[in-house]
Amino acid sequence: MSNSHTAVAEKPHVLPDGLFVMVWAALLVLTAITVGGSVFFPGKVGILVAMIVTPIKATLILMYFMHLKYEKKAFTIMFLVAVGILSVFIGLTLFDYLLR
Amino acid sequence: MAHSNAAATGAYGTTGSYLNTPAGGGLKSWLTTVDHKKIGLMYASAMFTFFLVGMSLGFLIRLELLEPGTQFVSARAYNSIFTLHGVIMIFLFIVPGIPAILGNFILPLQLGADDVAMPRLNLASWYVYMTGAVMALASLVTGGGFADTGWTFYAPYSLNTNTNVSLAVLAAFVLGFSSIMTGMNFITTIHRLRAPGMGFFRMPLFCWALYATSWIQVIATPVIGITLLLVVMERTLGIGFFDPARGGDPILYQHLFWIYSHPVVYVMVLPAMGIISEILPAFSRRTIFGYKAIAISSMAIAVVGYLVWGHHMFTAGMSDTARWVFSLLTFFVAIPTGVKVFNWIATLYRGSIEIRVPLLYAVGWIFLFSIGGLTGLANGALSTDIHLHDTAYIVGHFHYTMFGGAAIGMFAGLHYWWPKIWGRMYNEKVATTAWVLIMVGFNLTYFPMLILGIKGMPRRYQDYLPQFHDLNFLSTIGSWILVAGLLTMIINLIRGARSGSPAPDNPWGSTTLEWQTTSPPPLLNFATPPEVTTGPYDFTEILRQNNVEAGK
Amino acid sequence: MSSDISHAIDQAPGHVVHTDPETGKTGMWLFLFTELLLFGGLFLIYGVYRSMNEGAFHHAAAELNVAMGVTNTIVLLTSSLTMVMAVSALQRNQVKRSLGFLTGTLLLSATFLVIKFFEWSAKYHHGIFPGKDHLHELPHGEGLFFNLYFMMTGLHGIHVVIGMIVMTVVLFKIRSGALAADNHGMLEYTGLYWHLVDLVWIFLLPLFYLTT
Numbered sequence: 074m075s076n077s078h079t080a081v082a083e084k085p086h087v088l089p090d091g092l093f094v095m096v097w098a099a100l101l102v103l104t105a106i107t108v109g110g111s112v113f114f115p116g117k118v119g120i121l122v123a124m125i126v127t128p129i130k131a132t133l134i135l136m137y138f139m140h141l142k143y144e145k146k147a148f149t150i151m152f153l154v155a156v157g158i159l160s161v162f163i164g165l166t167l168f169d170y171l172l173r
Numbered sequence: 174m175a176h177s178n179a180a181a182t183g184a185y186g187t188t189g190s191y192l193n194t195p196a197g198g199g200l201k202s203w204l205t206t207v208d209h210k211k212i213g214l215m216y217a218s219a220m221f222t223f224f225l226v227g228m229s230l231g232f233l234i235r236l237e238l239l240e241p242g243t244q245f246v247s248a249r250a251y252n253s254i255f256t257l258h259g260v261i262m263i264f265l266f267i268v269p270g271i272p273a274i275l276g277n278f279i280l281p282l283q284l285g286a287d288d289v290a291m292p293r294l295n296l297a298s299w300y301v302y303m304t305g306a307v308m309a310l311a312s313l314v315t316g317g318g319f320a321d322t323g324w325t326f327y328a329p330y331s332l333n334t335n336t337n338v339s340l341a342v343l344a345a346f347v348l349g350f351s352s353i354m355t356g357m358n359f360i361t362t363i364h365r366l367r368a369p370g371m372g373f374f375r376m377p378l379f380c381w382a383l384y385a386t387s388w389i390q391v392i393a394t395p396v397i398g399i400t401l402l403l404v405v406m407e408r409t410l411g412i413g414f415f416d417p418a419r420g421g422d423p424i425l426y427q428h429l430f431w432i433y434s435h436p437v438v439y440v441m442v443l444p445a446m447g448i449i450s451e452i453l454p455a456f457s458r459r460t461i462f463g464y465k466a467i468a469i470s471s472m473a474i475a476v477v478g479y480l481v482w483g484h485h486m487f488t489a490g491m492s493d494t495a496r497w498v499f500s501l502l503t504f505f506v507a508i509p510t511g512v513k514v515f516n517w518i519a520t521l522y523r524g525s526i527e528i529r530v531p532l533l534y535a536v537g538w539i540f541l542f543s544i545g546g547l548t549g550l551a552n553g554a555l556s557t558d559i560h561l562h563d564t565a566y567i568v569g570h571f572h573y574t575m576f577g578g579a580a581i582g583m584f585a586g587l588h589y590w591w592p593k594i595w596g597r598m599y600n601e602k603v604a605t606t607a608w609v610l611i612m613v614g615f616n617l618t619y620f621p622m623l624i625l626g627i628k629g630m631p632r633r634y635q636d637y638l639p640q641f642h643d644l645n646f647l648s649t650i651g652s653w654i655l656v657a658g659l660l661t662m663i664i665n666l667i668r669g670a671r672s673g674s675p676a677p678d679n680p681w682g683s684t685t686l687e688w689q690t691t692s693p694p695p696l697l698n699f700a701t702p703p704e705v706t707t708g709p710y711d712f713t714e715i716l717r718q719n720n721v722e723a724g725k
Numbered sequence: 726m727s728s729d730i731s732h733a734i735d736q737a738p739g740h741v742v743h744t745d746p747e748t749g750k751t752g753m754w755l756f757l758f759t760e761l762l763l764f765g766g767l768f769l770i771y772g773v774y775r776s777m778n779e780g781a782f783h784h785a786a787a788e789l790n791v792a793m794g795v796t797n798t799i800v801l802l803t804s805s806l807t808m809v810m811a812v813s814a815l816q817r818n819q820v821k822r823s824l825g826f827l828t829g830t831l832l833l834s835a836t837f838l839v840i841k842f843f844e845w846s847a848k849y850h851h852g853i854f855p856g857k858d859h860l861h862e863l864p865h866g867e868g869l870f871f872n873l874y875f876m877m878t879g880l881h882g883i884h885v886v887i888g889m890i891v892m893t894v895v896l897f898k899i900r901s902g903a904l905a906a907d908n909h910g911m912l913e914y915t916g917l918y919w920h921l922v923d924l925v926w927i928f929l930l931p932l933f934y935l936t937t
Contacts (some may be wrong), residue, residue, distance in 0.1 A: 087816045088879035097806040101799065104930075108795055117624050123931035130927050138809045138920045147364075148754055155758040158392050158479055159765040163772055165480065169495035170773050290748045357755040365748045395759045399766035403876070410856035412872040413865075414770055420865025425773055429766060 096137045097108070103130050186696035190596060194696040199287065207292035208696060210642040212299055213277035214594070219273060219303065220266050221663065222382060227261035228659060230254055233616070235652035238645050241637055251635035252321035253336065257313070259324030260341065264348050265306055267579050268437055271444035272355055273302070274392075275586045276383050281692060282360060282687035283377045285368025290361040298354035305347035312340035323633060327433070328415035328426040332407050339408050342401045349394045349401075352440075356390030359383050370705035374465060376710040377685045381468040382447025385475040389436045390442075393479070397433035400426065424489050431482035439478040441575055441685050442542070443471055445582020446513055449535050452589050453517050454531040455683040457524025460710040463516040470509035477506050488562045496555055503553035510546060514539065529681065530604040532583030537612050541577030545570060548623060563633075566626020572619045581611075584662065591666060592676030594631040599669025607665060610658025617651025682715045746910055749757045753914040759922050760884075767877050767893060771932060774869045781866020786936040788853075789874070793844050795935035797837050799928065804833035812916045818906035826923050827896050827912075830919070834889050841882055845875075874933050881929060884922045891915050 103126050110122030136142040144172055186194060191210050195202055198292055203211055237246045246254065277295065281288055289295050313319045316337030322330055331338050363384050366374065376384075404426075406412050413419025415426040416685050454461045461467065483491060483499030491499075517539060526532070548570040551557045561567060621644040626632075630641045637645060679688040688698050775782050811826035845854075848871075852859025855875050860868055894917050898904045904911055 087925050089814050091809050092933055093806055093813075097802060100802050104795070104798055104802070104833060107931060107935065108791070111931070112791075119935065120931075125936055127927060128932055131924055132806065134924050134927070135921055138805050138923075144750070148750075151754065151758070154388075155392060155761055159762060159768075161479055161642060162396065162432050162765065163769045164500075165483070165495075166432075166769055167427075167772060167776065169424075169428070169483070169491045170776055172492040172494040289754055290745075292751070353759050357759075358751055359750055360755055361751045364751055365745060391755055391759055392762055395762035396766045399880075403770075406855070406876065411861065412876065413868055414774075414854050420774075420778070421859070422773070422777075425770065429769070432766075500861065542902050589753050 074103075074116055088140075093137065096133055101132060136165070175720055186273075188695050190691075190693045191696045192595075192669045192693055198458075204577050205296075207288070207296050209277050209281050209289050209292065210594075210694065211293060212295050213274050215299055215300070216269070216273040216277065219299075219306065220270055221362055223261050223265040223279075223306065225663075227266060228656060230258040230261070232652055232656055234258060236455035236464065236650045237635060238637065239649045240646075241639050243635065246635060248635045249321065252633070253319045253325075255633060256320050256323055260309060260320075260345070262352055264345050265309065267441050267575055269348070269352055269355070270579065271448070271586065272359065272383060272386055272440070273298075275448070275583065275590065276355070276359060276386075276444060279586075279687055280362060280380060280383055281366065282593075282690065282698055283380055283685050284362065284366055285698070285699065286362065286366035287427040287697040287702075290365050291358050294354055295358055298351045298358070299380045299565055301347060301595040302351035302352065305344045305351060308340060308344035308347060312337045312344060315340060325430060326404060327430075328404065328407070328423040329417065331404060332416055334652055338454065341406045342404050346398050346401045349398045352390050353394050356387035356394075358392065363387075368705050374468065375705055375708055376468075378450035378461065378464070378471075379444070379447035380449070381471050382443045385471040386440050386443045389440050389475050389478065393433045393436040393440075396429060397437075400429040400433070424486065424491065424646050424725060427486050427489055428482070431485045435482035435485065436475070436478045438574065439474055441579035442582070443474060445538065445579050445586075446471065448582050448586040448589070449517060450513075450537040451537055451683075452531045452585055452686065453520045454524075454710045454712075455589075455681050456529060456535075457521050457526045458682070458712050458716060459520060459524035460560075460708070460712060461516070462519035462522075463512070464708065464710070465608070466512050467516050470512045474506065477502070477509065481506060484558070484659050487555055487558045489681045500553060504550070507546070507550065514543065517586045517595060528603050530599075530608065531585055531589035531681070533605065533608045534553070534588055537608065538577070538581045538585055541581055541615065545573030545575075546576050548573060563624055565622040565630045565632050566634050569622030571624060572622070576619075577615065581615075584611075587666060589681070590687070591669060591694050592680045593687055593694070595670040595673070596691075597669055597671075597673035597677055598676045598680065599665050599673055603661065603665040607658050607662035610654055610661060612658075614651050614653070614655030614658050618648050619651075620656050621645070621648040621651070641725065682719070684715060685709050685713055713716055739760060749910045749914060750917075753917050757917060760918075760921055760925075763834070764877070764880065767880065768928070768932075771873050771877070774866070774873065775936075778866025781864055782870050785863075785867040785870035786933060788936050790844060790847070791934050793840055794930055797840050798930050800833050800837045800840070801923050801926050804830045804837070805920050807833065808916050808919045812909065812913050815899065815904070815909045816906060816911055820905070823912075824896065824899055827837055827892060827899070831889060831892050831896070834892075838882065838885060838889075841878065845878075876886055878927060878933070881922065881925055884925070888915070888919050888922055891918070 106124050107126045110126075111119035113119075114122070135152070141152065191208055203215060206212065206215075233246065234251070237244050237251060243357045277289070316339070317335040318337060320326065320331070320336045320338045320341045321334060322336075322338060326342060332341075363376070363380060366406060367373075383601060403412070407415055411419065413421045415421045415423050417423060450461060450467055481499060483495055484503045487496055487500070516698060527673055548566070552561055552567065588599070624640055625644050625648075628641065630637055676692050678690070678692050680692075681688075686703050686705070687694075689703060807826045808831040811823045811830060814820075814823035814826060848854060849857075853863075853871050854860060855872055860871055863871070892915060895912050896906065898911065
């Protein structure tokens with residue numbers, strides 16, 4: 074039975090703290106890039122930078138801080154389904170507003 | 174799959190009836206239980222109480238429409254009555270109905286588990302449900318009386334009306350939480366607690382249906398949650414999101430509302446489809462035709478269901494492109510639904526059909542739901558919808574799908590699993606009479622509405638033009654027969670549970686795991702944990718036993 | 726499973742408890758999806774009104790304090806770091822270290838709220854607050870922008886407060902030994918929740934502060 078995994082309690086996958094510090098540093102750098110983009114290139118370029126960098130930041134948090142990279146594939150798939158459906162909601166609604 | 178109940182060693186919770194475990198517990202043992210079976214029954218008692226209230230309100234609506242002009246309900250009161258009828262039936266009965274009652278009771282049994290994955294969360298969801306229900310009822314007597322907006326709470330009227338919309342809306346928000354908790358619990362249970370040997374594609378189809386349903390509950394419900402909160406914010410702080418006077422767009426409210434409320438019609442109907450997929454093989458002694466197709470079509474319906482909400486808003490003022498795109502997508506829903514219907518019919522074909530009460534309800538369901546589905550295609554087409562929108566046709570259509578689709582499916586399931594739940598049989602003759610009354614009353618009540626709508630009678634009015642009198646009269650007569658049938662059914666079920674003849678463990682000769690334990694099951698469901706070696710609808714063993722008995 | 730059943734029954738009658746880390750994690754992620762969609766509804770509204778009021782949104786965003794927004798981003802990112810280190814410390818059975826990092830996370834989240842409070846009260850004094858007259862007198866697009874700002878950062882702020890309450894409970898549970906290396910689930914789930922709160926903020930920063 075699937076819950077018999079309990080008997081063989083797996084040792085949790087513990088990542089080294091150094092890795093987390095590196096991810097954190099990367100997040101700060103990326104934040105700086107976003108802010109820099111909007112301060113020095115206000116308007117289209119700044120927004121474009123934010124639109125590219127922000128999802129990268131989110132991915133870093135999801136993969137390392139939230140361990141998604143080290144969980145079963147099913148978790149990633151479920152997450153992508155949830156995000157996908159949210160994008161469908163937003164996308165189809167904008168279909169109405171942008172084409173009025 | 175076979176195991177003997179006599180092997181029970183008498184460890185705590187593996188023998189006796191869950192109803193008597195712990196012995197002599199009284200009311201407190203129910204209110205503090207984490208047993209999925211008792212929680213299911215607690216949901217059942219609450220929901221059927223609300224169902225009776227909602228039914229009485231519907232009866233009242235029909236009575237008012239018996240003749241043109243005002244009978245005994247003022248136009249203002251009429252607005253509140255149909256809103257309350259809608260809110261009770263949708264939020265308190267039909268949306269949580271099958272998952273919370275039958276899903277809770279049957280899902281762990283069908284998976285061969287001893288409970289749901291998170292039993293305490295399960296109990297909590299019942300209390301959250303009751304809190305929401307109490308809030309909804311409290312909004313009746315507080316503020317400016319119950320909301321008169323219709324169950325959809327459309328802006329901008331819901332922002333301005335003096336009735337107590339805020340509390341009603343918060344009640345719906347709280348009820349959404351309960352729905353989410355149940356959904357999370359079921360997904361986790363299906364992922365983690367299937368019996369050894371039961372892969373995803375050996376799960377009974379009811380479990381597949383609940384799986385698809387739960388995903389809709391988890392993903393769609395939060396959207397209505399935030400939307401309803403914003404309505405409250407709008408009423409108290411005037412944030413202007415849905416208020417044209419402040420630059421907001423009321424149509425955006427409709428978008429957000431239907432982003433949830435369209436997928437949620439599949440929360441109502443998918444579990445019913447799952448029940449039908451259980452009953453048909455059991456009573457035709459034949460494995461279900463196209464198992465994988467039915468399982469996958471459940472998921473397909475759940476996915477496509479997210480893409481079509483705009484068809485509720487064809488006349489609201491969306492862009493033309495959005496309108497035809499939503500119309501096109503709507504027709505795609507018919508494909509997985511059609512796959513299911515054809516597979517069900519193919520299951521019956523050349524089966525050795527035994528006509529018993531659950532099968533009657535199941536076949537009645539297919540009939541009613543087919544009318545509901547086909548009349549829905551007329552709404553899904555842009556041009557006809559312009560004519561039919563906001564008429565009695567819509568009322569007829571969604572009663573065929575929600576009442577005919579979801580509620581009749583639930584009744585089918587109750588008649589199918591009743592002997593398992595209580596260990597007692599109901600009176601089959603009375604149940605058949607109730608079925609005839611319900612089917613006749615149902616069609617007499619709702620079919621005239623379809624015609625009335627095509628002739629141009631608008632919905633949600635307390636009065637109508639004299640030329641609509643005949644059909645309205647007929648519809649009201651139908652509602653009397655329908656109510657008589659429903660009451661007969663409910664009384665018969667209760668009497669069966671109390672004093673019916675003892676039911677065997679497997680009265681219908683079904684194959685899924687819940688029939689392999691005792692009726693009623695012990696607290697932990699199985700004396701010996703089951704193992705699965707075949708698909709869910711393998712009748713070889715049942716047919717062999719039948720032959721042996723026939724040979725005796 | 727029979728061994729499961731025997732150890733799964735509390736002495737209290739009728740209680741079945743599954744202590745399966747994978748089950749808890751699945752439930753927690755499903756809960757996070759509901760949070761995602763809850764905020765998602767507001768992101769949708771933002772998207773629609775931004776597309777209708779591009780100019781007004783740019784104009785209104787200029788009135789937000791970028792320095793405060795960025796400072797809060799750094800505070801929150803750092804709190805995520807201390808949180809994840811608190812989890813791995815407990816997994817390695819370093820209880821004191823874990824308590825230290827968790828306390829740090831709590832202090833950082835309090836800092837976040839303090840900064841947020843100053844931001845909000847500055848706006849409040851200028852009459853920019855939901856329900857205040859001045860906000861209603863602004864052009865429609867700007868009114869919508871500020872109302873969205875307060876609704877979204879407000880909902881986010883409520884999540885920060887709830888997170889702090891849960892963290893406090895977890896803190897006491899670790900101290901009392903109720904949570905430990907072999908039973909760290911609740912801390913891990915709190916961490917997941919906290920990272921989601923961080924994740925939402927990461928999107929709020931460019932949407933409100935950097936759209937000028």
